[in-house]
Amino acid sequence: MTQPASQQRIYCGIDTHADTHDAAVITDTGILVEHRRFDATPTGYQELTTWMYEHGEPISVGIEGTSSYGAGIARHLHRHNIRVLEVPRPNRQLRRNKGKSDPIDAETAARAVLARHQLSEPKHGDGPIEAIRALRVARSSAVKAATASMNALRGLIVTAPDELRTQLRGHSTTALLDACIALEADATQLTDPTHATVLALRSLARRTRELRREASELKRHLAKLVDEVAPRTSAVFGLGPDTTAVLLVTVGDNPGRLKSESSFGTSAASHRFPHHLARPTAIVSTAAATDAPTRHCTPASSSASGTAPRPAPTPIAARQRGKRCLRSSAAKSAILPGKSSPPSETITAH
Incomplete structure (x- = not known):
C-alpha cells in the first residue's frame, strides 16, 4: 500500500457505474483536490x-450504490481498512x-x-450471508419463472x-404436467392448431417441471x-428457511452496523409511522363484539395531555397483534444482541 505523500486528511466520493x-x-475543509475516472476492475480499484x-x-x-455497481469497490476498500459509507443520491x-x-x-x-448527511x-457482502442472498436470488427467479410458465400453460x-x-x-397440477409431457405432436403438421398447441403445451410443461425441480434443489x-x-434463528418457532434467509x-454480514432495534426495523421497512401521521382506524365497540359491558377508564397520561384514550382493540385484532409482537420479538432476540436477550450467535460458516 502506498503511503500518503502528505499528512492532510481527505474525504473521497465515488460515483459508480457498470464499467467505470x-x-x-476533497480536504477536511471542503476544498476540491482532484477528480478522476477509473475502470471498474480489480486493477482499477x-x-x-x-x-x-x-x-x-x-x-x-x-x-453511491454499494449494493449494486459499487459492491466491488466497497469490498476492496473494506479489505484495505478504509471506512466506507453509503451516501444517498443527490437531490x-x-x-x-x-x-x-x-x-x-x-x-x-x-x-x-x-457533512455527515444521511449516511x-x-x-460488507463478503461472508456467508452474501452466499445466502445469492441462493435466494436464484431460487426466487426460478419460482417466478415456474409460476409464469404454469400460468401460460393453463391459459393455453x-x-x-x-x-x-x-x-x-x-x-391436478402434477397430473396436468405429466399429461402434457406425454403428449405427442407431429412436427410436419404444425399448421394444424391442434398439433401446434400440443407442441406448445409439452414445451411449457417440461419447462415448468424443470424450473420446479431447480427451485426445490436450491431450497434444500x-x-x-x-x-x-x-x-438459533432457524430454531425460532414459525421461521422457515425462506423467512430466516430474509x-x-x-442484517448482513456485519450486524454491528445495526445499533438498535429501531435501526433493524428501518432496514426491514417495518418501523412505525409517527403518531400524527398515522391513519385513523375504525372504532369498533368492544361490548358489541364480546356481548359484555365495557368499563371506561381514563389513563393518567391521556388526562394530563388532554387527548382522548385510544379505543380498546377487538379480540381478533388483539390476538393478531399479540402473534405479530411475539414473532417479531423472537426474531429480533435471535438476530440482534441486547441486554435483555441472550448473546447473539456468531454468523460464521462451518
Missing part, C-alpha cells in the same frame, strides 16, 4: 486506492442548480460524507381445441446453509 467509477477527493493515498490520508469514502434541487455529471456526483458524495454503513388450455381441452380437464441448499450459519440478508 468516477472519484473525487487498486489504482483508485493508490491515487487516494497520494493526496493524503482518507478519513472516509462515500459511495433534484442540487442537480438542477449545478447540473448532472459524473464528476459532480462524485464530488457531491464526498461532501455528503464531510449509513453498507453491508383454456383456448385449446375442444378434444384437447377435454382430455386435460380436471387434472438454502435451508442447509441457513441452519449452518444461524442455528432476516439474515436484511
Whole structure:
C-alpha cells in the first residue's frame, strides 16, 4: 500500500457505474483536490486506492450504490481498512442548480460524507450471508419463472381445441404436467392448431417441471446453509428457511452496523409511522363484539395531555397483534444482541 505523500486528511466520493467509477477527493475543509475516472476492475480499484493515498490520508469514502455497481469497490476498500459509507443520491434541487455529471456526483458524495448527511454503513457482502442472498436470488427467479410458465400453460388450455381441452380437464397440477409431457405432436403438421398447441403445451410443461425441480434443489441448499450459519434463528418457532434467509440478508454480514432495534426495523421497512401521521382506524365497540359491558377508564397520561384514550382493540385484532409482537420479538432476540436477550450467535460458516 502506498503511503500518503502528505499528512492532510481527505474525504473521497465515488460515483459508480457498470464499467467505470468516477472519484473525487476533497480536504477536511471542503476544498476540491482532484477528480478522476477509473475502470471498474480489480486493477482499477487498486489504482483508485493508490491515487487516494497520494493526496493524503482518507478519513472516509462515500459511495453511491454499494449494493449494486459499487459492491466491488466497497469490498476492496473494506479489505484495505478504509471506512466506507453509503451516501444517498443527490437531490433534484442540487442537480438542477449545478447540473448532472459524473464528476459532480462524485464530488457531491464526498461532501455528503464531510457533512455527515444521511449516511449509513453498507453491508460488507463478503461472508456467508452474501452466499445466502445469492441462493435466494436464484431460487426466487426460478419460482417466478415456474409460476409464469404454469400460468401460460393453463391459459393455453383454456383456448385449446375442444378434444384437447377435454382430455386435460380436471387434472391436478402434477397430473396436468405429466399429461402434457406425454403428449405427442407431429412436427410436419404444425399448421394444424391442434398439433401446434400440443407442441406448445409439452414445451411449457417440461419447462415448468424443470424450473420446479431447480427451485426445490436450491431450497434444500438454502435451508442447509441457513441452519449452518444461524442455528438459533432457524430454531425460532414459525421461521422457515425462506423467512430466516430474509432476516439474515436484511442484517448482513456485519450486524454491528445495526445499533438498535429501531435501526433493524428501518432496514426491514417495518418501523412505525409517527403518531400524527398515522391513519385513523375504525372504532369498533368492544361490548358489541364480546356481548359484555365495557368499563371506561381514563389513563393518567391521556388526562394530563388532554387527548382522548385510544379505543380498546377487538379480540381478533388483539390476538393478531399479540402473534405479530411475539414473532417479531423472537426474531429480533435471535438476530440482534441486547441486554435483555441472550448473546447473539456468531454468523460464521462451518
